[in-house]
Amino acid sequence: MTFELSFLGLLITLIYISLTGYYPGGIVVPSYLVLFMDHPERIAGTWIAALLTVLCYKGISRYLILFGKRRFIMMLLLGGLWTFAATSIFPFFLPVSMEFRVIGWIIPGLIANQFERQGILITTASMVTVTVSIFLLGQLILRFL
Numbered sequence: 001m002t003f004e005l006s007f008l009g010l011l012i013t014l015i016y017i018s019l020t021g022y023y024p025g026g027i028v029v030p031s032y033l034v035l036f037m038d039h040p041e042r043i044a045g046t047w048i049a050a051l052l053t054v055l056c057y058k059g060i061s062r063y064l065i066l067f068g069k070r071r072f073i074m075m076l077l078l079g080g081l082w083t084f085a086a087t088s089i090f091p092f093f094l095p096v097s098m099e100f101r102v103i104g105w106i107i108p109g110l111i112a113n114q115f116e117r118q119g120i121l122i123t124t125a126s127m128v129t130v131t132v133s134i135f136l137l138g139q140l141i142l143r144f145l
Contacts, residue, residue, distance in 0.1 A: 050115060
């Protein structure tokens with residue numbers, strides 16, 4: 001069902017974007033997040049990594065001219081660095097951090113990019129709405145098939 005759920009997620013995300021004009025962290029983000037609904041700590045870890053990515057970006061953007069593609073690439077790189085830190089560095093200092101693993105190398109950067117564009121509250125609300133909708137619709141389809 002994961003294969004079908006990914007396509008269903010893309011479809012629901014595109015419908016949501018066309019109806020509201022808000023991106024739920026990126027077009028593919030809810031499709032990835034719904035795969036980890038049984039591990040909410042990983043979703044929380046990904047959200048925290050995205051938030052830290054935006055904070056780092058705001059600090060770096062004071063000294064560098066970052067807009068357009070440069071901003072997007074910087075967000076992806078910073079998100080990847082936080083993912084690396086969460087999987088490789090933090091477990092040495094905080095043994096509980098393995099529970100808060102990050103989903104993917106790109107997902108935090110995609111979410112952070114939308115945090116910067118739309119705001120944290122709107123992006124988070126959109127992300128939760130679309131992810132839960134995909135999950136519930138997937139469960140409904142699974143029951144009837």
